[in-house]
Amino acid sequence: xxxxxxxxxxxxxxxxxxxxxxxxxxxxxNALDATTEWGSHLPTVAANxxxxxxxxxxxLAAIVLLxxxxxxxxxxxxxxAEPQWLAVLLVCVSTYMIVTGIVYNTLLRSVExxxxxxxxxxxxxxxxxxxLFLLLDVLLAPRRRALGWSTIAIAAIFPLxxxxxxxxxxxxxxxxxxxxxxxxxxxxxxxxxVPGGYLGxxxxxxxxxxxxxxxxxxxxxxxxRRGTTPPTVS
Numbered sequence: 200x201x202x203x204x205x206x207x208x209x210x211x212x213x214x215x216x217x218x219x220x221x222x223x224x225x226x227x228x229n230a231l232d233a234t235t236e237w238g239s240h241l242p243t244v245a246a247n248x249x250x251x252x253x254x255x256x257x258x259l260a261a262i263v264l265l266x267x268x269x270x271x272x273x274x275x276x277x278x279x280a281e282p283q284w285l286a287v288l289l290v291c292v293s294t295y296m297i298v299t300g301i302v303y304n305t306l307l308r309s310v311e312x313x314x315x316x317x318x319x320x321x322x323x324x325x326x327x328x329x330x331l332f333l334l335l336d337v338l339l340a341p342r343r344r345a346l347g348w349s350t351i352a353i354a355a356i357f358p359l360x361x362x363x364x365x366x367x368x369x370x371x372x373x374x375x376x377x378x379x380x381x382x383x384x385x386x387x388x389x390x391x392x393v394p395g396g397y398l399g400x401x402x403x404x405x406x407x408x409x410x411x412x413x414x415x416x417x418x419x420x421x422x423x424r425r426g427t428t429p430p431t432v433s
Contacts, residue, residue, distance in 0.1 A: 202275070202312075202432075204271070204339075204340055204341055205267070205268035205269075205272050206268070206273040207332075208264040208265070208267055208268040208271075208336070208340075209265060209268045211261075211264055211329060212260070212261040212262075212264040212265045212268070214324055214328070214329070215257045215258075215260060215261040215262075215264075215324065215325070215329045216257075216258070216261045217321075217324075218318075218320070218321040218324035218325050219256070219257055219321075219325070220259075220316065221318045221320075221321040222248070222254075222318050222322070222325070222427075223248055223322045224243075225316075225317070225318050226244055226245075226246070226248050227241065227244065227266075227322075227323040228377065229244075229316065230244040233375065234327070235375075235378060237373040237374070237375055237378050238375045238376065238378075239375075240373075240375065243372060243373070243375060243423065244375050247372070247375065247382060247384070248253055248366070250364075250365065250384055250386045251297050251301065251385075252295070252358070252361055252384070253303070253326060254325070255361070256296055256299050257299075257325050257329055257377055257412070258416040259291075259292050260293075260295070260296050260329060261290045261293040261297065262334060263288045263289060263291075264292075264336075265433070266285065266288070267281065267285055267289060269307050270282070270285060271342065275323065277295060278341070278342070280342050280343065280344040280426060280427045281342050281343065281344050282344070283344060283346070284343075285381055285423065286343065286344040286346055286426070287346065287353060289336070289340075289343075289366060290346060290350050290354055290415065290418050290419060290422065291353065291354045291357065292333065293333045293336060293337050293413075293418050294354045294411060294414045294418055295334060295335070295354075295357070295358070296330045296333040296334075296405070297330055297334055297337075297414050297418070298410055298411050298414050299325075299326060300326060300330025300331065300334075301330075301410060301414075302407060303325070303326040303327075304327070307326075307385065307386075307387075308326075310386060312335045313344075315342045316376075318374055321340075322351070322415075327340075337418050337421050337422070338425075339376055340423065342427075343425050343426035343427070344422070344426045345422055345423045345426035345427060346423070346426070347419075348416075348419060350415070350419050351412060351415040351416050351419055354418075355408070355411055355412060355415065358407075358408070358411050361391055362404055363380035364390060365383070365384060366388070369381050369382055369388070369389075378421055385402070386401065387403040388404075390399055394427060
């Protein structure tokens with residue numbers, strides 16, 4: 200497994216990036232075909248695309264998987280555990296992707312989108328296949344390093360920043376598809392449609408925050424069970 204796991208990581212990273220590019224191409228094409236000023240505004244369309252947690256998480260996961268694969272291939276002659284900085288990054292992207300898979304398949308899979316908005320195979324790759332691969336990476340990848348529980352707090356930083364950014368930016372954007380004076384990447388963050396408004400949205404945010412902390416704790420726990428910590432250099 201030590202020999203071929205880096206190649207699986209490379210394959211997963213390439214697949215994730217291909218799926219991102221395919222969906223971005225579709226989004227740009229939809230903007231070029233739009234007949235409204237807001238729908239055809241490419242900077243807004245591109246910024247909205249890159250504002251999806253799913254897209255950001257997949258891009259981050261692909262980058263970290265490539266880095267991890269390159270590190271493993273360059274150190275194939277040793278049995279050293281992965282460096283701490285890499286282990287922390289893997290905990291973070293694994294947490295984000297696993298939560299992405301959970302949220303999509305519990306809250307968003309049944310949400311109907313206009314025909315032609317998404318690329319079906321890309322959608323499944325980004326929301327199912329890559330999250331499953333990161334779960335397998337947590338459970339099976341060799342040379343894992345045991346980390347401290349404080350890593351959970353590190354993993355929570357990016358989702359917190361993303362949530363604040365999303366809620367502030369949402370009311371500054373005209374939705375390209377509808378022309379509404381706001382744009383939220385996910386329906387459960389939209390206080391205009393969620394029962395209870397911002398109170399209802401806060402409930403979803405708290406629930407997802409709990410999921411992120413729980414998943415991060417699980418990833419760290421597995422790493423502590425499976426991983427190793429190199430001896431302290433005297």
